[in-house]
Each structure stands twice: as structure tokens, then as C-alpha cells.
Amino acid sequence: MMLPAIHDAKLAWLFGGVLFLLLVSTLIGRWLKRRRKGEANRATIDNLNERIRAWWKMCAIFALAILVGRVGSLVLFGLISFLALREYMTLVPTRRGDHRTLFWSFFVIMPLQYYLIGIQWYGFFAIMIPVLAFVYVPTRIAIAGDTAHFLERAAKIQFGIMVCAYCLSHAPALLLLKIPGYEGQNARLLLYLVIVDQMSDVLQFVWGKLLGRNKIAWRVSPNKTWEGFFGGVLSATALGAALWWATPFTPLQSAGMSFTICILGFCGGLVMSAIKRDIGIKDFGRVIEGHGGILDRIDSLCFAAPIFFHLVRYYFVP
Amino acid sequence: MNDRIHPFASLLAAVARGITGVQVQWAGCEPDEKQRIYFANHTSHLDFVVLWSALPSDLRAHTRPVAAQDYWEISALRRYVVTNVFNAVLLQRGVMAQAKSPEEARYAGRALIEQMAAALGDQYSLILFPEGTRGNGEKVGSFRAGLYHLALRRPDVELVPAYLENMNRILPKGEVLPVPMLSLLTFGKPLQVEPGEEKETFLERAREAVSSLRRIGSA
Numbered sequence: 336m337m338l339p340a341i342h343d344a345k346l347a348w349l350f351g352g353v354l355f356l357l358l359v360s361t362l363i364g365r366w367l368k369r370r371r372k373g374e375a376n377r378a379t380i381d382n383l384n385e386r387i388r389a390w391w392k393m394c395a396i397f398a399l400a401i402l403v404g405r406v407g408s409l410v411l412f413g414l415i416s417f418l419a420l421r422e423y424m425t426l427v428p429t430r431r432g433d434h435r436t437l438f439w440s441f442f443v444i445m446p447l448q449y450y451l452i453g454i455q456w457y458g459f460f461a462i463m464i465p466v467l468a469f470v471y472v473p474t475r476i477a478i479a480g481d482t483a484h485f486l487e488r489a490a491k492i493q494f495g496i497m498v499c500a501y502c503l504s505h506a507p508a509l510l511l512l513k514i515p516g517y518e519g520q521n522a523r524l525l526l527y528l529v530i531v532d533q534m535s536d537v538l539q540f541v542w543g544k545l546l547g548r549n550k551i552a553w554r555v556s557p558n559k560t561w562e563g564f565f566g567g568v569l570s571a572t573a574l575g576a577a578l579w580w581a582t583p584f585t586p587l588q589s590a591g592m593s594f595t596i597c598i599l600g601f602c603g604g605l606v607m608s609a610i611k612r613d614i615g616i617k618d619f620g621r622v623i624e625g626h627g628g629i630l631d632r633i634d635s636l637c638f639a640a641p642i643f644f645h646l647v648r649y650y651f652v653p
Numbered sequence: 654m655n656d657r658i659h660p661f662a663s664l665l666a667a668v669a670r671g672i673t674g675v676q677v678q679w680a681g682c683e684p685d686e687k688q689r690i691y692f693a694n695h696t697s698h699l700d701f702v703v704l705w706s707a708l709p710s711d712l713r714a715h716t717r718p719v720a721a722q723d724y725w726e727i728s729a730l731r732r733y734v735v736t737n738v739f740n741a742v743l744l745q746r747g748v749m750a751q752a753k754s755p756e757e758a759r760y761a762g763r764a765l766i767e768q769m770a771a772a773l774g775d776q777y778s779l780i781l782f783p784e785g786t787r788g789n790g791e792k793v794g795s796f797r798a799g800l801y802h803l804a805l806r807r808p809d810v811e812l813v814p815a816y817l818e819n820m821n822r823i824l825p826k827g828e829v830l831p832v833p834m835l836s837l838l839t840f841g842k843p844l845q846v847e848p849g850e851e852k853e854t855f856l857e858r859a860r861e862a863v864s865s866l867r868r869i870g871s872a
Contacts, residue, residue, distance in 0.1 A: 417833075421674065425835040431789070431825055437832040 345581050346401070346523050353394055353530065360387050379544075393632075397529070401522050405510050406453070408525065412507040413449040419630040419637075420445060420499035426614050427491050432481030436472055436492060444468050445500040452508050460508065464501040469493060499630070502637040505644040512644075514651045517583040524647070527575070527582050528596060532639050535571035535597040536604070542566025556608035559601075568597040583651055595646065596639045603638030607631070658714050659738045666706030666713075669699050673823055673836035677707040680866065681842030682813060684709050688778050689811045691716075691840075692800060694863050695782035696790040696821035699831070704780055704815060705739070707838050716778045719769065721746045721785075742772040742779065766802045773807055783859070790821025793864040796856040804846045804855075814841040814859065816866035839866040 364384045371380050400411035424437060444464065451460040473489040506528060510521045517524075543563025551559045575593020579586040607630065669675075693704055701718045708716055718735075722743040725735040735741045744765055752758035773779060781803075783796035804812055818837040824830075841862055846855050 421833055421835060424832070425819065429822065431821075434822075434825060434828055434832060437834075438830050441833055442830075 343520065343523070345520075346526065349523060349526050349530070349578070349581055350398055357387070357391055357394060360390075401526060404522075405507075408507045408510060408522070409449050409453055412503060413446065415629060415633060416445055416449070416500045416503050417441070419503065419628075419633060420495055422628045422630045423495045423499055424492075426616060427495065427610075429488060429491070430481055430483065432479035433476060433488055433492065435479060436475040439471070439475065440468075440492060440496050440500075444471075444496055448500050448504050449507075452504060452511060455511050457511060460504075464496055468496055472496075498637045502641050503633060505640040506636060508644055509647065512648055512652050514583050514647070515653060517651075523581045524583075527578055528640065528643055529636065530578070531571055531575040531593045531596045532600045532636050534574055535567055535600045536635050537567075538570045538574075539563045539567025539601070542570070552605065555605060555612055559605065559608075564601060568594070568601065571597045583647075592643065592646065596643055599639040599642050600635030603635040606638070607634035658710070659740075661734075662705075662713075662738045665702055665738070669702040670706050672831050672833050673699065673703055673820070674833070675703050675707060675836045675838050678837070678839045680839050682811075682840060684712060685811075686712070687811055688773060688776065688809070689813050689843075690773075690779045690781055690800075690803065691813045691815050692781045692783050692859065692863065693815040693817055694793045695784050695787050696817070696826070697787065697824045699824050700782065700787075700817050700820055701739075701780055703817065703820065703836065704838060712778070715776055716780060717742055717772060718780045719744060719772075719782075723747070742769060744768065746785065762798070762802070765799060766806050769799070769803050770806050773810060778810075783856075787826045788821070789826070790819075793860055796860050798852060798856065800859060801846065801852045801855050808845070811843045812845060812859070813843050814862040814866065815839065816841070816863055816868075818868060837868060839868065841866045 364380070364387050367380045368384060371377055396411065400407040420441065424440075429437060448460065448463060451463060472493050473485075476485065476489055476492075506525060509525045509528065512521060512524075514521070539559075540563065542565075543558060543560045546562040546566065547558075547560035549561045550557060551561055551564060572590055572594045575596065576586050576590035578593075579589035582589055582592075584592060691704060693700065701720070705713060705716060705718065718739055718741045720735055720741045720743055722745045724746075725731045725741070725743060735743065748761040748765070749758040752761050769779065781800065783800045784794040785797045786794075788794050800812070804810075816839045818839070819834050820836055822834050823832055823836060844859065844862055
């Protein structure tokens with residue numbers, strides 16, 4: 336298999352930047368660990384170091400997938416979708432009559448969505464889940480015959496497929512877009528989305544820990560504060576703007592795109608927190624150390640990816 | 654009897670772990686070489702394989718499931734899997750109900766206990782589902798008396814309760830294809846029959862020991 340990404344100098348710079356950030360944060364984590372005092376601080380710092388260790392692994396896997404090319408990215412995101420859907424369906428109550436529908440969600444609908452990106456069939460990719468699965472899910476539940484909580488069950492399953500499979504699949508679908516003058520460089524666009532989105536999460540967390548006072552929606556998520564929100568969104572937007580050279584955007588356009596990604600990422604996190612609150616749990620799973628589950632890590636990406644995809648498609652693809 | 658694990662058993666265990674992504678918690682005891690009877694709630698065909706695969710590999714070779722003969726001897730494949738691959742102890746269900754006199758029923762019951770005691774031997778552990786059949790996952794059903802009699806017959810063997818979470822949603826009764834939800838297996842604190850304890854009291858206490866390990870609420 337060809338590895339065109341290996342010859343992309345700008346991509347190498349992006350990865351180099353990520354590597355540098357990881358190194359710096361690892362050193363800060365070590366330093367904090369040595370001079371920590373008190374039990375409460377200790378837990379926070381241990382959690383921070385756990386998160387940094389997990390970040391190393393996640394970045395390594397992501398880099399490998401990007402280097403392998405389109406198939407690598409599709410397999411990686413397909414796997415993430417699978418794990419996220421699994422966490423979601425595990426915690427959202429379903430009934431015996433949903434079994435076959437759930438089987439289809441995992442083994443037919445979700446893989447088909449990624450297959451459609453693989454064969455570059457945009458028209459079908461865009462409507463398969465919102466139209467076909469939307470019709471299929473309630474029909475199959477109705478055929479199973481159990482009508483208790485019918486609307487709730489159909490809605491829960493459809494929402495899960497929408498968020499975990501449909502929305503998330505728009506990230507690797509960026510590789511499909513044919514942007515004039517940017518051919519063969521779309522891997523950077525995907526990396527750009529993920530960097531800005533995840534850095535927005537991280538920076539909101541950091542600003543919130545440093546300055547957080549006024550809670551935005553304390554009922555939903557006690558950790559989200561206005562200080563964290565503004566600090567995180569603004570600094571991540573600045574970071575995104577500074578990465579304009581890796582994208583088809585001008586610096587100003589890049590700032591606009593990053594701002595949109597940050598705001599939507601925040602919305603995704605808020606919505607998922609509300610769902611978790613409703614079910615009565617803190618995290619969706621324990622797959623990644625320190626981070627909760629997969630779904631806790633990608634909730635922001637699920638909301639940011641489809642909008643970013645369509646913005647790029649609308650403004651940059653003729 | 655052999656002490657080696659059949660390669661097909663290891664394969665099935667790996668598949669079951671993959672499908673269920675099971676997380677194992679030893680909440681009341683640690684894995685141990687001691688002879689034990691692991692007893693758990695039963696909602697799925699995957700229950701035994703998942704519980705078995707959750708044990709450290711050196712314990713697996715000495716841990717045998719107890720299964721229903723009438724069900725597992727229907728086809729040659731089933732019989733092969735259950736006896737050759739997993740080295741299961743096959744019990745005849747319903748022999749006591751079919752007995753013509755109370756005398757005969759008692760005799761049949763005792764034969765089953767002797768069969769399990771013999772299967773334990775001096776080095777094996779057993780996996781037992783005392784409900785006797787698969788439930789729907791909402792509530793742990795009442796336990797059959799075998800656990801009580803076996804515990805009296807072999808007081809040297811530890812009784813370890815275990816709760817398998819979500820298995821009824823992964824592969825419920827009557828379905829062939831699994832849905833890969835996450836499962837959780839919790840081992841509880843070993844218990845024993847107290848001196849002079851009545852059969853019903855003990856069985857209810859054992860059922861409660863399993864049921865109390867449940868972490869996730871019902872649907």
C-alpha cells in the first residue's frame with residue numbers, strides 16, 4: 336500500500352506539534368507530581384497524569400491510522416463508532432424486543448455507513464441513517480411486537496446510531512471532499528478537526544480548573560464554567576487560526592472554522608452530560624484510563640464533525 | 654479426565670470475552686487454587702463461557718461447568734462441545750419430578766449430588782447455575798436444592814457467589830445472534846451452610862448473595 340501521507344511535510348509539522356505538546360505536558364505532569372501537597376491535589380494530579388498517558392496512546396493509534404491512509408482512518412473511526420455505540424446501548428435501557436434491531440444497528444447499519452464512505456458514495460452516505468435507518472428502526476421494533484415504551488425505545492436507538500455512527504463518520508468523510516488545489520491533502524483537514532476539537536476540550540478543562548467560578552449549567556455538568564468555556568474556546572480558536580497553513584483556509588476563515596468546532600464541541604459535551612445525568616452515571620465506560628469511556632472522549636467530536644464537514648463542503652467544494 | 658485446556662475452549666472463551674467486553678471484579682474474594690463452587694445467575698448461553706474465561710488460566714483447567722444433559726445431548730456437536738471441549742458435568746434434569754414415589758425421588762436426588770461430588774474429586778471446581786434454567790434477567794429466580802445438599806456433602810469446598818450483568822441483553826434465551834453490549838462479572842464473598850441452617854433459609858440467603866452483587870439497574 337502507498338503511504339502518500341509520509342511525504343506530506345505539513346502533516347509532519349502537525350504531528351510534530353502534537354508530539355511537542357505531549358512532551359511538554361508529560362514534563363509538567365512529572366513536575367506537578369514531585370511538588371504536590373495534600374490529598375485533594377494528589378487525586379487531581381494523578382488523574383491528569385493518567386490522562387496524559389492515555390493521550391500518548393491515542394495519538395500513536397491516530398497517527399498510525401492517518402499514515403495508512405483512507406482505509407486506516409475508516410477502520411479506526413469505524414472501531415471508535417462501534418465502541419461508542421456499545422457504551423451507549425449498554426447504559427441506555429432497552430427491552431428484549433429490541434434485540435434484532437440492536438443487532439442490525441451494530442452489524443449492518445454502522446458498518447454500512449463506513450463502507451459507503453469507503454466507496455465514496457456521498458448521496459447514500461448522507462441519507463442512509465437519517466432516512467433509511469429512521470424508517471427501519473421503529474418498523475423492526477413494531478414487528479417484534481412489544482409496544483411498551485415504544486416511542487422511547489425507537490428514539491433512543493435512533494439517537495445512538497445518529498450520534499455514534501452517523502455524526503462521527505463525518506470526520507473520516509472529510510477525506511472524500513474534493514477541494515480544488517488541496518487534492519491528496521485531506522488527511523490534514525481531518526487532523527485539524529481532531530486537534531482543534533480535542534484541544535478545545537483540554538483547554539476548557541485547564542481554564543476551568545485554573546479560573547472556574549461561575550457554572551454554566553450546574554444541574555447538567557458541575558465542571559463546566561463560563562471561565563473555562565471562554566478561556567478554552569478562545570485559546571483553541573487562536574490555536575486553530577494559527578494552523579491555517581495546514582488547511583485550505585485563510586487565517587481568518589480558519590479562526591471561524593475553529594470557533595465553530597469549539598462551540599459545537601461544547602454543545603456535544605453538554606448534551607452527553609445531560610444524558611449521563613439522566614441515566615445516573617458519571618462516565619460512559621472505563622475503556623480509556625482517566626477519561627471515562629470512549630464516548631466521553633468523542634462527545635464533542637460527534638457534534639463538531641458533521642457541521643464542520645458541511646461547512647467545508649458548502650464553501651470550499653465547487 | 655485431562656487437565657489441559659482444549660484449544661477450542663480457549664478460542665470460544667476469547668470470542669465470548671470479545672463480544673461481552675466483560676470486566677471482572679473480585680469484590681468478596683481473590684482468585685484461588687482452592688476447590689470452589691462458583692454459583693451465578695443464569696440468563697444466557699454465554700454465561701458459563703464468560704464466567705469460565707474470567708478465571709485466571711491456571712484455574713480454568715480445573716474448573717468444570719455443570720450443564721443439563723437433556724439440552725446438551727440433543728446433537729453430536731453440542732455433546733462434543735460440552736463434554737470434550739469444556740469437560741462439563743452433565744446432569745439429568747427433572748429426574749426427581751418424574752419419580753413415581755417420594756422414596757425414588759430422594760434416591761434420584763442423592764444420585765445427582767453424588768455425581769457432582771464425584772466430579773469435584775480432590776482438585777476440581779464447579780460452575781453452577783442454581784436457578785436450573787435461564788431467566789429473563791429481571792430478577793434472580795429461586796434456587797434449586799442441589800446447592801444446599803452439595804454444600805453439606807462437601808463442606809470442604811468454598812461456595813462463591815457471582816453475578817453476571819447484562820448477559821440477557823447480549824444473548825437472551827431464544828436468540829442466536831449476540832448484541833455486543835458490555836458485561837460486568839462480580840464475584841462476591843464466599844458463604845457456607847451455618848450449623849443447623851434450614852434448606853430454604855440457606856437457599857434464599859445464597860440467592861440474595863448473588864442478587865446483591867448486581868450493579869446496574871433493570872430496564
